[in-house]
Amino acid sequence: MAWNTPGAGNPLLPGYFADPTIKKFGDTYYIYSTTDGSGAGFGPSQVWSSKDLVNWTLMPMNWPDSHWIWAPDVMQAANDKYYLYYCQPCNIYCGESETPRGPWKNILGESEAVLVPDRLVTNAITLDGQTFVDDDGSVYLYWGTWGIYKGFGCGAGKLAADGKSFTETRLIPNTEATDFFEAPFVIKRNGIYYFMYSSGSCHDHTYRVQYATSKEGPLGPYTYGGCILETSADGTIHGPGHHSILQEADNYYMVYHRHDNPHSTRGFHRQVCIDRMQFNADGSIQKIVPTHEGVGALAANTVQSANLAYGKPVKASSYYDENFIPAYATDDNNGTLWRPATMGQEWIEVDLEKVQKIQTVWTQFEYGTSFYQYLIETSVDGRHWSVFADKRQNLLAGSPMVDFGKTKARFVRLTTTGGQKNGFAGALWNLKVFSGLETANPQQWLGLSADDWDGRQWNNTGGMLGGAFTLEVGSAGVQRIGGREALVLQPGSTLVYQHAVLDKSSQHTFTALTFSNSSWKAFEAEATLSAKGVITLQSGAEPLILTNLRYYNWSLEPAEQAYDAQTDLIRLPAAQKQKQGLVVSITADDFAVGDTVSYLPNHGLQGVFTTREEPAIIEEVAGRKGIRFEGKQFYQSNFPMPASMLDNAPYTLEAWIFNPELADNECVADFTSSHNELEKIMLVNGTEPRCGILNHYGWYEDVGHKEAKALADKWQHCYVSFDGRMERVYLNGQLISEKDIQLLIKPSQFVTLGRNAEGNWPFTGYLHSLKLYDYCIPFD
Numbered sequence: 001m002a003w004n005t006p007g008a009g010n011p012l013l014p015g016y017f018a019d020p021t022i023k024k025f026g027d028t029y030y031i032y033s034t035t036d037g038s039g040a041g042f043g044p045s046q047v048w049s050s051k052d053l054v055n056w057t058l059m060p061m062n063w064p065d066s067h068w069i070w071a072p073d074v075m076q077a078a079n080d081k082y083y084l085y086y087c088q089p090c091n092i093y094c095g096e097s098e099t100p101r102g103p104w105k106n107i108l109g110e111s112e113a114v115l116v117p118d119r120l121v122t123n124a125i126t127l128d129g130q131t132f133v134d135d136d137g138s139v140y141l142y143w144g145t146w147g148i149y150k151g152f153g154c155g156a157g158k159l160a161a162d163g164k165s166f167t168e169t170r171l172i173p174n175t176e177a178t179d180f181f182e183a184p185f186v187i188k189r190n191g192i193y194y195f196m197y198s199s200g201s202c203h204d205h206t207y208r209v210q211y212a213t214s215k216e217g218p219l220g221p222y223t224y225g226g227c228i229l230e231t232s233a234d235g236t237i238h239g240p241g242h243h244s245i246l247q248e249a250d251n252y253y254m255v256y257h258r259h260d261n262p263h264s265t266r267g268f269h270r271q272v273c274i275d276r277m278q279f280n281a282d283g284s285i286q287k288i289v290p291t292h293e294g295v296g297a298l299a300a301n302t303v304q305s306a307n308l309a310y311g312k313p314v315k316a317s318s319y320y321d322e323n324f325i326p327a328y329a330t331d332d333n334n335g336t337l338w339r340p341a342t343m344g345q346e347w348i349e350v351d352l353e354k355v356q357k358i359q360t361v362w363t364q365f366e367y368g369t370s371f372y373q374y375l376i377e378t379s380v381d382g383r384h385w386s387v388f389a390d391k392r393q394n395l396l397a398g399s400p401m402v403d404f405g406k407t408k409a410r411f412v413r414l415t416t417t418g419g420q421k422n423g424f425a426g427a428l429w430n431l432k433v434f435s436g437l438e439t440a441n442p443q444q445w446l447g448l449s450a451d452d453w454d455g456r457q458w459n460n461t462g463g464m465l466g467g468a469f470t471l472e473v474g475s476a477g478v479q480r481i482g483g484r485e486a487l488v489l490q491p492g493s494t495l496v497y498q499h500a501v502l503d504k505s506s507q508h509t510f511t512a513l514t515f516s517n518s519s520w521k522a523f524e525a526e527a528t529l530s531a532k533g534v535i536t537l538q539s540g541a542e543p544l545i546l547t548n549l550r551y552y553n554w555s556l557e558p559a560e561q562a563y564d565a566q567t568d569l570i571r572l573p574a575a576q577k578q579k580q581g582l583v584v585s586i587t588a589d590d591f592a593v594g595d596t597v598s599y600l601p602n603h604g605l606q607g608v609f610t611t612r613e614e615p616a617i618i619e620e621v622a623g624r625k626g627i628r629f630e631g632k633q634f635y636q637s638n639f640p641m642p643a644s645m646l647d648n649a650p651y652t653l654e655a656w657i658f659n660p661e662l663a664d665n666e667c668v669a670d671f672t673s674s675h676n677e678l679e680k681i682m683l684v685n686g687t688e689p690r691c692g693i694l695n696h697y698g699w700y701e702d703v704g705h706k707e708a709k710a711l712a713d714k715w716q717h718c719y720v721s722f723d724g725r726m727e728r729v730y731l732n733g734q735l736i737s738e739k740d741i742q743l744l745i746k747p748s749q750f751v752t753l754g755r756n757a758e759g760n761w762p763f764t765g766y767l768h769s770l771k772l773y774d775y776c777i778p779f780d
Helices: 326-330 558-566
Strands: 017-025 028-035 046-050 057-060 070-076 082-088 091-097 130-133 139-143 153-159 166-173 182-189 192-199 208-214 223-229 241-248 251-259 270-277 314-316 346-365 372-379 385-391 401-419 428-434 444-448 457-459 468-473 476-481 484-489 494-498 509-516 519-522 534-538 544-552 582-587 599-601 608-611 616-621 624-630 635-637 651-658 667-670 682-684 715-722 726-731 734-740 764-773
Touching (some): 070 130, 082 130, 192 223, 192 241, 208 241, 326 346, 326 428, 346 385, 484 509, 534 544, 651 667, 667 764
Antiparallel strands (some): 017 028, 017 270, 028 046, 028 070, 046 057, 070 082, 130 139, 139 153, 192 208, 208 223, 241 251, 251 270, 314 346, 346 401, 444 544, 494 534, 509 544, 582 764, 599 608, 608 635, 624 764, 651 715, 715 726, 726 734
């Protein structure tokens, strides 16, 4: 089976997730993973759940709340509590919860209190913690990365009864676990301990799974057993590794990540897959042949009706290239993606080939951890359209996005209109259409805070059902009461919400907070729901004060309800859709030769650049005027970068530079004031082969030029275009770099010329002109 075969079972999840740990608690499968495709595992915290191993729902978790959230693992202890282990470089943390979904709290108190510090075990770098429970109930933790050095390996230890310390530790050296790099995972079968791990580089094809065995105990010593999973011959299963094991009776399944197709820069757009693992008669593990088929459902399918869109004709407003064609949105394959050509409003249309009943539409966007805004319409004839679901104000992230209605139609059209982040196109893994009401996904159907009142209605922007409470009688408004923003229904007012899937007799949790007798308390929400799916909120002689109205289509555990009662709904704003155009534009032609320049006017959006040390002098060199920088001159803008430049926003950068002699790194312009990974757009003019031309603090995403020394003592025309996926860099009309990247640009307070924002890498040369646009202009 080819990677793009319709109906392929691998990848298992629609999206970029890595380092998967799969667990089954009760009748539910959970996959805990690193959120990938966002730089280097920068979250947010999430878990996937499924009853059948095929249809998965993304569920947010409250913790970890750190910058890095890598390689989470969850175990259920003898006390029936759940423990979540995750890592940041290079520490391991542990949280405790009453449920597999949280809410979690660090067992040591503070949110980032460290359980396993780096090098707790000598020569074991702390990362990738994984638990193993032995037959006697003893819990062991394994961890490690970069264990390839002489004398290094994997750290391991037996946890104390309280889980907060170790009673015994050991280094499992790489002389036992040959080529151990990271990602340990241990199981026990027929008296044999299997210590499995990943070797090679996670960025490329060398990443693979190997194993060693022991009959003496979980801490070893171990004997090397060989490689059991590696890159396929055709390279479409690329860099498989960092796995976990699911055991169902005597059947074993390996769940691992692999790189996406086509392979992305850096190898951090990974996807989760599953294949069967089998043993030989002597107890050795058979080499796994990784597949695109996967293993299919391991329980009754939770989706009752067929996907009407599967394999049907489809057309779209555009597509990026032949790797991202519209047909990939209807092929029920989590490894293929329709990607539109632009980051603006785009549409895709499915022809069901005959008029059919439609009640449910699933949309699986590229990034399930970010929210998208969209409109779903249906038509009988392809000319006259009716709204099926209006999510143009949606602020809820999720996968799948599930929309309900009741219509008969032949055509279904999805139009993406915006979302949480700039530069996230409305790309789709899958668009699925069902004739039945497919309500099995555990999701938040209603989520409303005071921020959702628009003066006329209370919009369900944070709930999967969308829609709004309409004001039928009286008046309402927003006030700050008791430390919270609240919606206040004046006496004699009525708000009404109706949706056909709301069912008083079906499993659900319905809560809200109300303010009375000078305090916030639980609202009797259940009493407002009728058997016909109508919610009626009425105030009597006194105002009704509400916030944090939530409705889930499943039963929350008491701990989850208690967390909701203490935690306000948070609204993240939608990305700025309005482009500003030319953001920065400076030129030496504004001045006469010989002028001493203390400020530079910006012909872009606004403002000026003001010198922070010595002013520059305008000189003429090789036929052009240039602003002369000698290492002591640098300027900062009095304006911030616009919101249209945030996240992964497209941009165009153009400059004319003259540098008599290039050092390793000389910063001409730094457009961001932040300094974390992938948060930079820095124009550099140096000889450093990795980042001497353009720096994003990304290593793999940076751009250097091997022939940079030849650029000295002549005018250089530098041109950079980024469309939200591909960044192309040209020097003097020659393409020197072309690669897919993803940026994480944060709000920036100023632009710096002549140095970077940290005050380093002084520029010694001439700048004739500099332009920055907040959209992509292909090089002509």
